Amino acid sequence: MDARSLWKRYQDWLYYHEGLGLYLDISRMRFDETFVESMKPKFAQAFEEMKALEAGAVANPDEGRMVGHYWLRNPDIAPTPELKQEILENLSHIEDFAQKVHNGTVHPPNASKFTDILSIGIGGSALGPQFVSTALAPESAPLGIHFIDNTDPAGIDALLNHIKDHLPTTLVLVISKSGTTPDTRNGMIEVQKAFESMNLNFPRHAVAITGHDSALEKQAHQEGWIDTFPMHDWVGGRTSELSGVGLVPAALQGIDIQGMLAGAKEMDEATRQPDLKGNPAALLALSWYFAGNGRGEKDMVVLPYKDSLLLFSRYLQQLVMESLGKEKDLAGNTVYQGIAVYGNKGSTDQHAYVQQLREGVPNFFLTFIEVLEDRQGHSPDVGPGITTGDYLLGFLYGTREAIYDNQRDSISVTIPQVNPRTVGALIALYDRAVGLYASLINVNAYHQPGVEAGKKAASEILDLQTRIMEVIAAEGKPLSLEELAQKADASDRIEMIYKILRHLHANGRQVTLSGNLAQPASLSVSAR
Numbered sequence: 294m295d296a297r298s299l300w301k302r303y304q305d306w307l308y309y310h311e312g313l314g315l316y317l318d319i320s321r322m323r324f325d326e327t328f329v330e331s332m333k334p335k336f337a338q339a340f341e342e343m344k345a346l347e348a349g350a351v352a353n354p355d356e357g358r359m360v361g362h363y364w365l366r367n368p369d370i371a372p373t374p375e376l377k378q379e380i381l382e383n384l385s386h387i388e389d390f391a392q393k394v395h396n397g398t399v400h401p402p403n404a405s406k407f408t409d410i411l412s413i414g415i416g417g418s419a420l421g422p423q424f425v426s427t428a429l430a431p432e433s434a435p436l437g438i439h440f441i442d443n444t445d446p447a448g449i450d451a452l453l454n455h456i457k458d459h460l461p462t463t464l465v466l467v468i469s470k471s472g473t474t475p476d477t478r479n480g481m482i483e484v485q486k487a488f489e490s491m492n493l494n495f496p497r498h499a500v501a502i503t504g505h506d507s508a509l510e511k512q513a514h515q516e517g518w519i520d521t522f523p524m525h526d527w528v529g530g531r532t533s534e535l536s537g538v539g540l541v542p543a544a545l546q547g548i549d550i551q552g553m554l555a556g557a558k559e560m561d562e563a564t565r566q567p568d569l570k571g572n573p574a575a576l577l578a579l580s581w582y583f584a585g586n587g588r589g590e591k592d593m594v595v596l597p598y599k600d601s602l603l604l605f606s607r608y609l610q611q612l613v614m615e616s617l618g619k620e621k622d623l624a625g626n627t628v629y630q631g632i633a634v635y636g637n638k639g640s641t642d643q644h645a646y647v648q649q650l651r652e653g654v655p656n657f658f659l660t661f662i663e664v665l666e667d668r669q670g671h672s673p674d675v676g677p678g679i680t681t682g683d684y685l686l687g688f689l690y691g692t693r694e695a696i697y698d699n700q701r702d703s704i705s706v707t708i709p710q711v712n713p714r715t716v717g718a719l720i721a722l723y724d725r726a727v728g729l730y731a732s733l734i735n736v737n738a739y740h741q742p743g744v745e746a747g748k749k750a751a752s753e754i755l756d757l758q759t760r761i762m763e764v765i766a767a768e769g770k771p772l773s774l775e776e777l778a779q780k781a782d783a784s785d786r787i788e789m790i791y792k793i794l795r796h797l798h799a800n801g802r803q804v805t806l807s808g809n810l811a812q813p814a815s816l817s818v819s820a821r
């Protein structure tokens with residue numbers, strides 16, 4: 294297509310949200326009118342399904358749950374007055390709590406104010422808070438935030454060492470919808486021990502954000518934690534940033550949570566329109582469908598050209614891949630759906646993998662995120678009449694052109710500034726795009742059966758560890774791996790037994806492995 298036709302196509306397909314100052318450009322996705330026409334019936338159905346979802350249908354049939362993250366941004370559309378009331382009460386509870394922490398009404402036992410937050414959670418209970426903190430936490434936030442989002446012992450040590458001196462004034466947020474996620478539980482137990490080792494009263498530093506009646510909520514009540522905030526069963530982890538999960542840490546950091554909610558609400562209104570061209574989330578879903586033939590054949594590379602949006606791609610990775618990556622569709626057919634998402638930030642990644650995007654295997658489409666405001670304040674020249682921000686723009690659009698010239702498609706999202714409203718709007722834009730796309734491909738976007746399978750397998754491995762340790766202790770003499778596996782009644786798990794023993798041995802735990810490490814079958818194991 295020549296420059297004039299491209300310019301026309303750009304204008305034909307440009308979406309602009311006046312209130313938010315947000316642009317969406319899908320003109321560099323090379324679909325044609327026939328494709329758009331062919332998608333219209335699917336979109337008509339997707340809009341209907343979304344309407345039913347917002348009205349309180351059980352849109353997550355496997356778990357028998359409603360899907361209500363849209364109500365959080367506009368409680369007036371909650372399906373019952375009780376739900377509306379619950380959302381509003383929870384919001385004022387959050388604001389009130391943040392205010393009390395800021396003014397010292399809620400304070401640690403031995404100091405007048407909390408100075409730091411330690412947030413323990415994983416997946417949807419971490420990625421949103423991490424993204425929003427990086428994007429929006431003010432320079433002089435009332436409380437600094439730190440995260441434990443893994444069960445890596447060395448990672449926990451590094452973090453605890455880093456904040457050791459601040460522990461007496463640290464507020465711990467334990468965030469887990471289920472209240473049973475082992476990674477989070479482990480982090481909490483280690484943090485609890487760290488508090489105890491410094492003679493600090495952990496419950497008087499702790500707050501739980503969790504599902505009603507969960508094990509975590511019960512623990513918080515029994516031990517007298519400072520407070521608890523509910524995670525509603527109708528909000529999924531990956532769409533929970535605008536629930537207590539994201540709003541509690543954001544409010545504590547002094548981020549304008551009403552601004553985030555307002556931006557999301559405005560975007561929700563725009564993406565509720567049952568009109569393909571006037572609905573930015575539908576335009577995204579259309580583009581994704583086109584890129585990957587509705588089968589995820591192309592990966593989504595997300596490149597925000599703004600350091601503060603660095604974690605947006607990681608946030609979207611969970612949102613898109615956990616929602617869409619499904620083996621079965623809603624009719625039970627095996628479909629192996631999904632869209633792989635990766636990305637970091639521009640222009641940094643141009644010096645990493647963009648070489649392959651420009652010239653290598655064409656198995657992706659790009660999403661550029663542009664921010665019009667370079668910085669607050671004056672930019673010095675780095676060349677005659679040229680600033681660093683001009684370079685960033687040049688790199689973004691240079692890459693867009695270079696990849697298009699090589700038949701690689703891209704979407705561009707442009708926001709005026711990184712602020713609470715635009716961040717809320719971005720979250721809402723992608724929530725809806727994922728929901729609409731899920732309808733197009735007929736999958737349940739709101740469950741995650743694959744993750745549950747992984748969790749189950751992990752717990753079986755831990756059971757196996759307990760079993761083999763009992764055998765080793767009872768035997769009192771060295772055993773070959775074969776003998777051990779037989780005695781533990783787990784001959785079919787011999788490779789896993791070997792790996793458990795290798796790990797225990799490497800950490801100086803209860804066992805010693807002897808023999809030729811290059812030949813696992815030659816090893817024998819004894820109690821240390």
Ligand SMILES: O=P(O)(O)OC[C@H]1O[C@](O)(CO)[C@@H](O)[C@@H]1O
Nearest residue numbers: 416417418469470471474530744
């Ligand atoms: O908030 P929870 O229940 O600890 O779950 C954390 C994460 O684990 C998952 O359930 C599975 O990885 C995610 O969907 C969720 O965001």
